Amino acid sequence: MKKVLLIFISLFSFIPTATGQQQLKLTQNAQISVLTIAPGDELADSFGHSAFRVRDPFLSIDHVYNYGVYDFNTPNFYVKFAQGKLLYDLGISRFDRFLSSYKAQNRTIVEQILGLTMTEKQAFFDFLQHNARPENKSYLYDFFFDNCATKLRDVSDKILTKNIQLGYNFEASGLTFRNLIHKYLDEQPWGKFGIDLALGSVIDRIATPQEYLFLPDYVFQSFKKGSISEKPLVKIERTLFESSPVKKTSSFLKPFVIFSMIALIVLFVTFRDLKKQRRSKWLDVLLFVFTGIVGLLVLLLWFATDHSATQKNYNILWAFLPNLPLAFLFLKTQLRPWLKNYLILVLVLLLITTLLWILKIQIFSITVIPILILLGVRYFYLVKYMKG
Numbered sequence: 001m002k003k004v005l006l007i008f009i010s011l012f013s014f015i016p017t018a019t020g021q022q023q024l025k026l027t028q029n030a031q032i033s034v035l036t037i038a039p040g041d042e043l044a045d046s047f048g049h050s051a052f053r054v055r056d057p058f059l060s061i062d063h064v065y066n067y068g069v070y071d072f073n074t075p076n077f078y079v080k081f082a083q084g085k086l087l088y089d090l091g092i093s094r095f096d097r098f099l100s101s102y103k104a105q106n107r108t109i110v111e112q113i114l115g116l117t118m119t120e121k122q123a124f125f126d127f128l129q130h131n132a133r134p135e136n137k138s139y140l141y142d143f144f145f146d147n148c149a150t151k152l153r154d155v156s157d158k159i160l161t162k163n164i165q166l167g168y169n170f171e172a173s174g175l176t177f178r179n180l181i182h183k184y185l186d187e188q189p190w191g192k193f194g195i196d197l198a199l200g201s202v203i204d205r206i207a208t209p210q211e212y213l214f215l216p217d218y219v220f221q222s223f224k225k226g227s228i229s230e231k232p233l234v235k236i237e238r239t240l241f242e243s244s245p246v247k248k249t250s251s252f253l254k255p256f257v258i259f260s261m262i263a264l265i266v267l268f269v270t271f272r273d274l275k276k277q278r279r280s281k282w283l284d285v286l287l288f289v290f291t292g293i294v295g296l297l298v299l300l301l302w303f304a305t306d307h308s309a310t311q312k313n314y315n316i317l318w319a320f321l322p323n324l325p326l327a328f329l330f331l332k333t334q335l336r337p338w339l340k341n342y343l344i345l346v347l348v349l350l351l352i353t354t355l356l357w358i359l360k361i362q363i364f365s366i367t368v369i370p371i372l373i374l375l376g377v378r379y380f381y382l383v384k385y386m387k388g
Contacts, residue, residue, distance in 0.1 A: 034050065062096070067139075168212075192365070284382065291323045346375075
């Protein structure tokens with residue numbers, strides 16, 4: 001009879017009160033846990049995922065609270081995404097569906113059940129329920145400082161205040177943000193090149209241990225090494241699904257290989273031009289158009305978006321925007337005299353790029369090496385050609 005009465009109380013507790021709040025009290029069997037999902041095959045999945053799980057078997061509650069949800073139906077979705085103004089949501093889903101989704105992707109899922117008191121469990125549940133309301137669920141996503149992983153750190157600190165102490169003693173210490181993301185991109189060479197091209201020198205500073213938690217693996221480690229009221233924070237750790245080994249094939253068509261081949265072509269054409277004392281107009285136009293378009297994209301990411309990580313991007317020194325409007329001038333047989341000074345300028349910019357790399361002010365993609373070589377050789381030849 002007592003159990004029947006408790007069930008009825010629990011059912012009625014789902015009914016919103018006059019203030020719109022849901023008054024639901026967890027039972028002693030309730031569990032709050034952290035879910036860590038291993039990286040997937042797609043670029044967007046390369047860094048893994050984190051979420052909270054709330055389970056109360058007595059109340060038939062088994063929900064995942066996921067801070068990585070966004071709405072494709074958002075007006076101007078792609079524009080907002082590109083500008084860094086896309087809002088992400090805290091979404092709630094049934095655990096069985098969540099588990100099935102990642103099983104289908106063959107991604108390992110590990111659960112850390114937290115050793116919380118009943119009061120702390122209730123505080124967690126109340127906070128997540130309140131945070132998931134339509135008026136509270138949205139936040140402005142930032143890959144490094146406000147994402148699905150950092151939310152677990154911030155939410156835990158906010159709920160448990162002085163009682164919680166996450167562990168920040170990581171083996172991989174003293175790494176920059178770029179170092180950290182590179183660890184996950186070995187299987188995504190083109191994605192790695194694109195990310196290095198798009199992100200600026202701001203990510204080449206050493207990350208603090210707390211800042212490592214933009215990556216789910218470090219969230220997992222920090223909870224594993226953490227404590228709550230001087231007791232271990234994680235009570236039980238278990239693997240819910242272990243991925244099956246998959247044989248990965250490595251493609252020959254990597255960016256460094258492709259641009260090295262292009263560099264060889266440019267060197268061959270330039271050597272041939274030198275022997276015949278001529279200029280291949282089509283090559284000059286292509287190089288100026290390519291570097292100008294890349295420069296335009298880099299500048300737009302820096303100045304026309306709210307992405308914090310795309311600022312101070314010195315790829316603009318070799319991907320020089322003024323090359324784009326000047327490209328058509330190289331269609332002419334007779335080049336204007338002032339272009340020689342311009343070519344000297346872009347050669348100096350290539351040297352500055354190299355110097356910034358040596359001084360580690362910004363770490364560029366290794367693919368930039370053949371690009372700098374082909375541009376340097378071609379610019380230098382054009383200067384010599386105009387002197388002749």
